[in-house]
Amino acid sequence: MNKYITMLIGSQWHSLNVHDFNDYKNELIYNFQNTYITFQTSDLIREFKSKESKRLPGIIDLESFDKQMSQEGKEFREFKNWRVLNFLRHNRVIDSKFELKESNFKMLLELLATLYLRLLEKDNTEKERFEKIETHVNKIIYERQLKGIRIDSNLAKQKCSELEKEIYKIKNDLQLEHNIFSPDDEKFQLIYLKSKGYNIIKSSLYTFKVHRNEDKVSKLLYELIRKQQDLDSFIYILSHWGGKERTYPDYYGFGTITSRVILRQPSLQNFRKSNRTIIIPDKGMKLLYVDYSQFEAGILASLSDDKDLIELYNTDIYSNLAENVLENKTLRSDAKIIFYRYMYGDNTLSENSKRFFKKFKKLEQYKQKIDVEISTKKKIGSVFGNYRYSFNDEHVWSLSHVIQSTASLIYKNALIRVRKEIRNVDFLIPMHDATLYQVDELQFDQLKARIEDIYKDEFKKICSKINVRINSGEFAEETN
Template identity: 30%
Template sequence: MVKVLLFQKDYTDRLFDRYFILADGTLRETHPTELAKDDAHFICHDYWLIARSLFRSAGALPQSVLDLEDYRVSTCGFRDERRRREQVDISRSLAGIGPRQDVLKRYVAIFNRTEPLDLAVYEEVGSAMLAHWQTLEAAAIRTGEAARYSKLEQPVSKYLIESAVEGIAIDQVRLRQHKKNIEHEYYMALKQFSTKYSLPIEVPSDEDVIEYLTPLGFDFTDVNVDYVIEFVPSEFGADLKSLKKLANSRQLLSAIPFSQQRIHPIVDCFGSVTSRIYFKDPSLQNLAKRHRDIVCADAGKVLSYVDYDQYEVGIMAALSEDPVLLALYSEGDLYQKVSESLFCSATMRKQAKRLFLSYAYGMNFKSLIDAAVAFGAQRSAARAFFRSFSIFENWKLQVCQKFKDEGRIGTSFGNYLNRVRDGDLSPSEKRSAVSQVVQGTASLIFKKALLRLSDDSALELKIPMHDAALVQHSPEYDSKNLVRAFSEVMSEHFSHRIVGKASLDLYAPPAV
C-alpha cells in the first residue's frame, strides 16, 4: 500500500519531530515505532532531514521510503536537473500540480515551524505529493527507469542510510592532530603552487586555469576545466589536483568539531548523472588519503577496504569485446602493460593509466600522442599502441551513433542520459555518451556489490567510494569474502565474459 509521509522537523535535535500519514484520503499523526513496523511504501520529501531522528526514536527505519526529489532526479535523464537539485524544494516541485501558491507557501512555513500546524494544509499537500508520485512513476515506467529505481537504487539507498544513521566512529586524537597541522600544510602547498606558477596565493578558479593554460597550447574548445585537469597530462594539472584535494580535506576537517565522536553523513545515492554515490555533510570521500585515519573502527571491530582493480578498463573490455583490451585486462595489471608498451618500463604506471583513460574517454589523437611523447614515449610506439584497439574504437562509434539516433544513452539497466539538442554530436557529447555507458555501468555493478554485502549480517558498511567500500566487521571475519563478493558480482554482471578483479587495500596509511 502506498502512503504519504509528512513531518515537522525539530531543528533542536531533541526528537520533538512530528510525523503524519496520509492514507486513503485520511491524514493522521503517527510515531516512528509505528512507521518502522508498517510495510507500506511511503512517499516523502526531504527524507534526509528525518532519517536519523526516526532511527534514534525507533531503533529502525521504515521498510520502504521513496523521496520524491530523489526519484525525479534519478529517473529524468537530464544532467542539468541534477545540478539544479539543491535549488528545488517541495513547493517548487508541486507548483502547478494542485495546491495554490499561497497554500504551498503556508506549508513551507508550517514545515519550518514558523506557523502553527494546520492539518488541512498538510492534507492538501500530501494529496498533491501522491499525485506527483503517480506522474513520476508513469514517466519512469514509460522511459524504462522504474525497475532500476525499485530493484536497485531504493534498496541501496536504504542500506546506505541505515549505515549513515548508525554513524562512523572518529579517532579524536588523530582528528586533533590533523586539524592542528592542516592549516600549515595547506598554506605551504598554496604558497609553493603560487610561486611555481606565478599565480596569486589562492586556489585558482576555472577562469584562472583557462587563462594560464591556453597560452601554453591547451585547448578548452568544447571541454571543461575538470576534463583538462583530469585527462590532459600536465605537471600543472597534477599539482592543481593535489592542491584541491588538500583544500577539500582542510574544509572537511574544519567542519568536524573536536567533541564529535561519531559522524552521520547525508547520503546522496544519485550524486551524478552516472549514478555515483556521494556522502555529504561531511563529504568523507573527499578526504585526502593521509587524513583518512580519523575514521576508526568501533570497539572490538576492525575495518577492511575492498577495492575493484582496473575497474573501468575491465568494463570497457567487457562492453566492447575488444580482443586486445580483453587480453590486457585478463593478463594482469593492464596499466603496467601499458607502461611497458609505451615507455619500455613498468615504472611509469601512473602516467600510463592517465594516458589510457584520456584515450578511452575521447582525447584528440594528436594531443594524446603529444602527451605520451612528453612523458617520454616514442611517437611511433605510442601511435602503434593506441591504434591497436580497433574493436574498442568501433564500439565507441556505435555508442555515439546510438546516442545521436535515439536521443539518449544508458546502461543495460536504464540510467539514461538524454540529449538536449539535435544534429551531429559535439565532441563533448561523444565523451558524455561513452562516459554514461562506462561509468553508469560501473555505478550499476558497484551498487549490486553493495547489495551483496548487505546480505552478510556480519558486515557493517561505513563508507562507499567510487569503486571501493570501507566496511566494519569482527576480527575473526574472513575479509577474503569481501574480495570474493566484489569479484563475483562483476563477473556475473557480464555473464562471466570477464573475471572481475578486486583486492583488499589500505584505506589510510598505517598510523605512525
Template identity: 40%
Template structure:
C-alpha cells in the same frame, strides 16, 4: 504499507498520505510506512532520538529525482540539488512560486513523484531491485554512525590549515596566480592553455595533474580544501562525540554513484583517512576492484586485444610502456590510468600534437573498441539518449557535444556492478557492515575474530558479481587494499 511525503518545519513533522491526500500535522512516524523526503539527515536523526530499532523505508527525493529525470544538466554538481529546482525543472511550479501553504507544497511534490514515475520501465526495475535495497543499506549505516578519533581529527585540521596557507602563498609568489582556490581562476588557466574541459573544471584539473605542474598544484589545493571542509564538519559532532552520521545519496550522480555529501568522507585523501576507526572488537577492511572501468570497456566492446591485456596482464602497465616509455611503478601506473580516463571522457589531446599522435596510435590498435565507440555515439544520437541494460538511461543534450556518451555507459555499468556486490554482501555476510562506498571499492567494518573468513566471503562476492555481469573477463581482480596511506 502506507506511503507518505514528509517534511519537518516549525518543530513538527508534517506529512501527506499519497493514497488519499490527507494532510497530517505532527505525523506519528512508524517503521511500517514508506516515506519520501528531501530531509533525509533530519529524518534519520529523528528516528535515532525516538530510539527506533528498525528503520522505515526511506526514499530520498534527491536520489529519486536524479534517477528518474534521466537528465545530466545540473546533476554533475550534486551539491546544488534542491526540491524547488526539481519542481521548476519539471514545470510543476513557476519561478515565482513561494511556499505559503504546506499541504499545497506537499501536493506539488506528489505531482513531481508521479510525473517522474512515468519514465521508462527500466528505471522502475532498477529502482525496485537495486536502489531500494541500496537505500536500506546506506540509511542503516547513516543511522548507526561511523566512529572517528577526535584527537587525530584536531591534529589533521591544524596541519591542513597550514598546508593550504603555504600552497596559496606558493601560487601567489612563484606563479603570480591569485585566489587559486576559485573555480574561475582554474577555468581561466585551462582556457589559456587550450585544454578541453572534460565533464567539469575540477575533473579536468584532476585528469591533467600528471602532465601539468600547475594543474597538479590546483588539484592538491582542491583536495586540501575538500579534506578540511570534511574534517571541520566532523568536528561539528552531529553524531555525538565519537560518531558521525553521514548523509548518503544512493543515486548521487547521473551515472548512479553513491555519494556521501555531509561530510564527504569519500573524498578524504589516504593520509587523512585515519580519523575513521573501528569500534571495539571490530576492524576495517577495504576491498577494491582493479582495472574496473577498463575491464568493463573491454567486455562491452568485445575487443580481443584489449580483453587480452586485461585478462593476461595490465592495460595501465601497457600504456606506461607504449606511450610514456617508462618503467612501471605505482606513480607511472597512476599516470596511465589518468590517460585512460581522459580517453574515456573524450579528450582528443589537441593541445599536444606529438603526444596526441602517440595516444591515437595506441588506441587505434583496438579496432573493435573504436567501432564500438563510434557505433554507440551514432546510435545514442539517433535515439536521443544513452541506453544501459538496467535503467540509468541518460537523455542527450544535442547542443552540448555529448563527449561523455562512452563514459556514461561504462560508469553506469560500473555503478550497477558495484551496487550488486554491495547488496549481495549485505544479504550474505551478516558480520560485515558497509561504512564508505567509493567508486570501485568499499570500506567495511568486520568482526575481528572472524576476519579471515569474512574477508574471503566479501572478496568472492565482489569477484563473482563482476564475473557474472562481464562474462568475457577471465581474470577479475577484487582484493584487499590499504585504506590509509602507507
C-alpha cells in the same frame, strides 16, 4: 503500507499521503511499515535517531530519485545546486513567482507527490531498477547513516592543523609566484582552464588533475582543492552532532548521473589515503577494503569483446599504457587518467595516446557503435536502466556513461548480495570502485574470501569475458 511526502519546516514536520491528499498531518507518522519520500533525508534520519530507533522505515531521497528518473546532465539544468523549489520549477510545476509560506505548505507537498508519481511512471525500466536495486541500496546506506562511523577525533584535530598549514603555503605560492589571489573562486578556476585551452573532463578538479604534471598552476590548484575538501570534512566531523567518537555522513544512493553512491558532509570517500586513518572499526571488528582491479578498463574490454584488450587486462592495461605512451611503466596512475580521458571522449589526447587506442580494432568499432546508438535513440545506459538522455549533438560522454553506469550496476548488485548473504559484515563507506567494510575480526580471512567471491560473481554476470581480479585486505594495506 503508505507512502508519505514529508517536509520539516522549523521544528514542525508535515506529512502527506501520496495516494490520498486528504491524509495530511502537521506531524511525522512513526510507522516502520510506511515509506517516506523527502528532500530532507538527513533530518528525517536524525528524527528517528532522536527517538532511539534502532531501525528505519523505507526512505526515498527526492534528489537521488530525480537524478535517476530524469537522467539529465547538469548542462540541461538552469540551477547548479539541487533545491526542492528548483526541482519543481525545472519540471514546470511552479513558476518563479512561487513563494513558500505557511498557507501553501500542503499545496507544496501535493505538488511534490504529483511530480513523484509522474516521474515514477516515466520509464518502466527505471521504475523496475528503482524497486529492485535502488531501494535495497537505500536501506543499506541509510542504516549506516543512522549508526554512524567510528572516528579518532584526536587524530582528526591533528590533521586539521596540518592541512591548514599546507593550504596556507599553497595559497602563498599561488599569490607570490603566479599573481593568483582568488584560487578558491570557481569562476576563476573555469576561466583559467579555458585560457589554457583545456577541455573540462568531468569537473574542474579532475581537469586540474589531468594537467597537473604539465602545468604548475593546475598542480597547485588541484592540491589546494583536495586539501580544502579534506579540511572541510575534518571540521565538519569535529563540529557536527554525534559526539567525539562517531560521525554521521550524508549518503546519496544515486549521487551522480551514473548512479554512484556518494557521501557528502563529511566526504569520507574522497579523503586522501593519508587522511583516512581517522576511520576506525567498532569493538571486535576489523576494517576490510575491497576493490575491483582495473574496474572500468575490464568492463570496457569485456563489453567491446576486444581480444587484445582482454588479454592486456590479464597483465595490466594501465601499466602497458604507461609503458607505451608515457615510456615509463611506473607512471600507472597517470596512464589511468589517459584511459579515462579516452573514455570521456577528450579530443586533446596526444597523438601517441590516440595511436595506442587505435590498435584495438574492436574497441574502436564498439566506440562507434555507442556513438551511433546515442545519435539515433537519444539515450544510453547500462543493461538495466540508468539512462542518460541527449538533447543535442554534444555527447562525448556517451562511452563513459555506458562504462560507469555498468560499473555502478555491478557494484550495487555486489553490495546488496553481501548484505543479504553474509552476517558479521557491516557496510561502512563506498569508495568509488571499492568498499570499506568492518568485519568480525575472528572471522576476517573467511569473510574476506566470501566477499571477494560475491564481487567476482556479480562482475562475471555482466562482463563474462573478463576473469576479474579483486584487491582486498586490511584498510591500512589499501592500494590502487
